[in-house]
Amino acid sequence: MTVYLVGAGPGDPGLLTLRGAELLRSADVVLYDRLVTSDVLRLARCDALCIDVGKRPGTDSPAADHRQDDIGRLLVEHGRKAAIVVRLKGGDPFVFGRGGEEIEILERAGIAWEIVPGVSSALGVPGAAGIPATYRGLASSVTIVTGQTRHAGESSGCGHEPDWEALARTGGTLVILMGMASRAAIAAALVDAGRGPDTPVAVIQNGTTAAQRTVCTTLAGLPDVDLGPPAVIVVGPVAGLGWRARGPDGSGG
Ligand SMILES: C[S@@+](CC[C@H](N)C(=O)[O-])C[C@H]1O[C@@H](n2cnc3c(N)ncnc32)[C@H](O)[C@@H]1O
CATH class of the missing domain: 3.40.1010.10 (Tetrapyrrole methylase, N-terminal domain)
Structure with missing residues (x-):
């Protein structure tokens, strides 16, 4: 057994x-x-x-x-x-x-x-949408992080919040799971920590299924992305490789 x-x-x-x-x-x-x-x-x-x-x-x-x-x-x-x-x-x-x-x-x-x-959706969903997690000269690291906060946009104070400042400093690709409810707070935290508001972002909902939807935007535009969970948020230059960000929905790019 x-x-x-x-x-x-x-x-x-x-x-x-x-x-x-x-x-x-x-x-x-x-x-x-x-x-x-x-x-x-x-x-x-x-x-x-x-x-x-x-x-x-x-x-x-x-x-x-x-x-x-x-x-x-x-x-x-x-x-x-x-x-x-x-x-x-x-x-x-x-x-x-x-x-x-x-x-x-x-x-x-x-x-x-x-x-x-x-x-994992963390690598499989962006991958299937044509977004590489790393790319020579663009991203030499990838960090998978939860976007879930106890109350979206507020610190839970429980010590389990991602350290967005440290994550912004890596300069590599960030793959955020469970982040849609907190997307505005996450975008603000990353910009406050020094990531440019024009940093490319891709949001992929229902990845690898017939219902897949992809939106390519920037950190400044992330709060306006109108997609619900489940979705993966990819932050970094790889998300701007428009020639690849496609999926069964035909969007992106
Ligand atoms: C509780 S986590 C579980 C992650 C799972 N163990 C994995 O490795 O993919 C759930 C989150 O995974 C992401 N996720 C899972 N499947 C997905 C899919 N098909 N498309 C987009 N995001 C997905 C979403 O961010 C969702 O909120």
């Missing part, structure tokens, strides 16, 4: 790993997140028990923590009785996916586990 934490990739089922697809096809129980697309879920056995354990966007709150406790309980309950349990997570389980916390729960319960990495 093993619980497999499988990265589902950013949405397109073609980006699921072979190992992930094989496990999904043989799982007795599948516990899946909100961002896992129905195209990926369709690979599960038709008699598998599939449970939606998704949290709603912006619920990184004490109430959401209770939900995470429920997920832990379900993992242990099914991990003790089913032969193959797949815990299916959007992107990669270890990139803002609370995969580490779930492994700790399984360890404490003495349940065998395995990680199957996935293509």
Whole structure:
């Protein structure tokens, strides 16, 4: 009996790993997140028990923590009785996916586990839209950061806020996940820290799916981007490579 934490990739089922697809096809129980697309879920056995354990966007709150406790309980309950349990997570389980916390729960319960990495939206979504994370002469580093603040635009005071000043100083590419609600505050913080208001920005919503939308703008224009989650925000010169910023939506550039 093993619980497999499988990265589902950013949405397109073609980006699921072979190992992930094989496990999904043989799982007795599948516990899946909100961002896992129905195209990926369709690979599960038709008699598998599939449970939606998704949290709603912006619920990184004490109430959401209770939900995470429920997920832990379900993992242990099914991990003790089913032969193959797949815990299916959007992107990669270890990139803002609370995969580490779930492994700790399984360890404490003495349940065998395995990680199957996935293509994270942080690199996969800009990549599929034609935006390279690094580019010789333009960006020699890439930093993946959460844009989620306890209250959008305000410091949570909990010491977990990204250090936007330090991030601005790297001069490299910033890939911001969960940042749409706080986009105005993030743009202001980066400009205050010295990044030019004309720094190129790309916002990609529903990346790698048929609903993908891409908007190319600047830090000054980021607050006006009218796209909801899930979206990846790319900040830096690579976002200005207009010859590449395209996707199934045909926009960008
Ligand atoms: C809780 S994080 C989980 C990240 C995930 N573990 C990963 O590696 O992609 C959720 C955030 O990932 C980003 N995201 C995930 N899938 C996406 C997609 N298909 N298109 C755009 N952004 C996506 C969004 O920023 C979303 O708010």
